[in-house]
Amino acid sequence: MSRALPAVPSAAPRRLPRLVLALSLALAAGSAGAQPAAGARVPPPQDTPYPGTVAVHVDASDTRQGIFRVHETLPVQAGVLTLLYPKWIPGDHSPSGPVAMLAGLKVSAGGKPLKWTRDEYDVYAFHVDVPEGVSSIDADFQYLSDRSGGYEMTDRMLDLEWNKVALYPAGHFSRRIIFAPSVTLPHGWQFGSALEPAGQTQASRSGDTTRFKPVPFNTLVDSPIYAGQYFKRVDLTPSGGAPVHLDVVADEPKYLEMTPEQVQAHRNLAAQAVKAFGSHHYDHYDFLFSLSEQLGGNGLEHHQSSENGLGADYFTAWKDSAPGRDLLAHEYTHSWDGKFRRPADLWTPNFNVPMGDSLLWVYEGQTQYWGFVLTARAGLWTPAQFRDALAMVAANYQRNREGLQWRTLEDTTNDPTAAHRESLPYRSWQMSEEYYSGGQMLWLAVDAKLRALTHDGKSLDDFARAFFGVDDGSFVTKTYTFDDVVAALDGVAKYDWADFLRARVDALDPPLLDGVQGTGWKLVYTDQPSDYERQYDSRPQSPRHLFNFAWSIGLTLDDHGQVNDVRWDGPAFKAGVSTGATLVAVNGDDYSRDVLKQAITAAKGGTAPIQLLLKFQGGYRTVSVDYHGGLQYPHLVRVQGTPDYLSEIIAARK
Structure with a gap:
């Protein structure tokens, strides 16, 4: 998910008391005869292969009306088949699958219509009775993209997310269902994706249609497409590393222009990330990057790519576009933190089993930390811009922390499901997904503590290599628990890390500013904004254009x-x-x-x-x-006589 924005200011599952649990089970048993359990007709996922390959074709050429037209052919057997529309979307951390945008569903076999019924208790499930003698069925529908703003398809570019344009059979792990995807794009458009064309280039294309190699359904959902009329691919591959590309689509050709210095800074990002984590977990990686005032929905991580989007003048107004430049670093970090290493309660066998979010302060919080750090190490930010951005985050938890008097940082991991990223009337009191920036401050404190414990001999870099850098080249998700995080920290430097972490994620009024002082700096306020903060006020294209008098x-x-x-x-x-x-x-x-x-x-x-x-x-x-x-505007100033760990943290690695 998109990194948190610094300018503006779930609890782990708890066991029910035995009496309450007993009463709940008794009531459930007593009502069993009255009505079936929700989704009872939906087969649970099993770790067994789905027989055959599902073909899915998306016609994405209707840019004027924003309609994605979908045709699927599924091998089937006689009996009841349940088709699922993905509900729990990785990276969204919530049941956000836009099933209401699915329309015109028709199911047929051999050209003859088959009746479908939506599940009575699960609106994401569709049941079809497959007659005897039928070996395949066709499903046709449309995905109607938003036409009110924050578009997924414009007359110049589009973002195709496969979870929105595919139905998949219930009863199997998503990794055991093979899909053969293809797409038709507007004439002359180019695209970027982690998907690989099927066969030779000419054999994989027919006119404006491209066929891709068959992949498991979880890989398909993890491999969106950015396409556009104005497209540029830039090679960012680090020396000796797996291929990395920046695939840019823009509103106009002039926005694709980049200076050699800008290109080098983005190449540095790929190199610095691999040096930080000591591994990679992709065959090739594509930054899918839109430069547009129209395309929305950007900012989502994937294993071998990421969906990114900023204002059209990201390159052409470089001196004034520092806010937001950490987006690419944040989403790239997720290839290690979130996709390869993932909290155990966030791994699910398919996209309709509920996810748990209790460790998002690691998944998103440490990613937010590395997003800032790698942006600075790459030279996408100057050291001053890094400090100014961090000062705004720190000020948020000094001046806007009232909500942490009644909620814990861990409790905010429930926000994606509870609030669905809707606007809140009093955010400083309600809090909103504080596991991002609050988690970032926590991990800064961890880095400072590691350096202090080891006399600057060890740091969070050592944790990153030990925790995220294992199994170099492996694509297999490696899950973790709170105890695994504690053990990895203990492997870097012995300490009571469980209490250290719990005091910050599971207690009220957590000491989230310790990391700033622990790295040799302190937060102060003056009557002049930093150049970094001034850009939020001066640029309508900034990530959150607000006039900020919060402090x-x-x-x-x-x-x-x-x-x-x-x-x-x-x-x-x-x-x-x-x-x-x-x-x-x-x-x-x-x-x-x-x-x-x-x-x-x-x-x-x-x-x-x-x-x-x-x-x-x-x-x-x-x-x-x-x-x-x-x-009042926040700034960081040095604490004289203390080690300057912060400058060490953002120094480029050789």
Whole structure:
């Protein structure tokens, strides 16, 4: 999943008490005669091969209406066949499969229609009675991509995710079902994918249709396609390593232009990652990268590729595009952390068995850590940009940490399922997937502790090589538990790592800023934003274009003055400001970002409140904000007399 954004501010399964568990089982038994259990007609997955190969063809040429047209041919046997639409999507960590976008489903055999019925309790399951003598059936349907914004298909590019355009037979592990995929693209378009064309290049293509080598269904779902009218492939292969490519699609040809220095920085990323982890777990790796103001849904990891997308001017406005540059490093890290090594409760035999998210603070949290570090080691960020980005994360857990007074970091691993990434009215109080950036701060503290314990002889690099670098070249997922993480840390340096980790993931008010000070730096605030933070305010194409006053008055606002978030118990909150309100005027002057900044500056050291005129729910009201601390922007400064571990952490590895 896409890395967390630093500018803005699940619990492990618990055993039921025996009495409650007994009552639950008794009630379940008593009601068994009343109605079948949910999904009872859906065969559970077995580790047995599905007989034959499923052919799936996607016609993705209708860019005007955004319709993916799907045709499948499945070998079958007589009896009831259950087809599943993928529900639990790896990387989303939640039941996010968009089954509502499947339409027009028709099933036939030999040209004659067969009736299908949706399961009464599982909307992702479709049952078909296969007659005697029928050896194959055809399934046709459409996937209707979003046409309201954040498009999956535009007139210049598309993102084809196979989990959205495939039905698969129930009753088998997904790795035991073989699919032969093919796709038809708009004329003249080129594409990037981890899939490999079938046979020789000419034999695999017929006009605008490309056939790919058959693969297990889990591999197919893990191998999306980015295609576009304007396409460029750049070789990033590190010396002596497996092939790595940057496959770029752009809104216009001019956005494909790259300087030699930019290309080299991306080559450095591939090299620095392999040096950090000491291995690779792919035959070849493709960064699928869209540069667009239209294409959405970017930011998802896969074993041999990743879906990435930033503003169209990523290369052409390089000096102003530092925010977001950690995206590629984050998703690339997932090839090791998340795809090869995966929490045991996140591995499932198919895409319709529920996932557990209790260790996302490793899966996503450590990936967030390495995303920042590798971006700096590659030269995609300067050391100052790295520190400024980290300062914003640290400030979030110093000034916007109210929610961690009632929720633990581990409890936020439930958020993908509980909140489905919907907008939240009071994020600083509710918290939102803090296992990303909170997990990042945790792993910075682990790195600092390892260095302190070993007098700078060992670091998190040693953990990464021992934990993620095993079985070089292997594609087989290697799962882990909390105890495995503790044991690997103990192998680097003896310590009570279980208590160290639990104090940060399973306790209220965790010490998430320890890592900053432990690496020889401290968090301070001035009235001037860093160049890195200034880019969030100045560029509409930035990952989260918000005017950020979170550290001072306690507000973030969008371009139009609408309040995006109010810091819980902050000055604006105490004055009665609500999320969703629109700031119309400040001290009697029409609102603008500069007018608000001037008012906050003028109030510093005084006693007069800042008057805000708000429009909300069809009415207007004025609130008085009693804040006199001036503008506040986070920065990191050195703690003299201490080792500068932070600079060592981001130094490029030779």
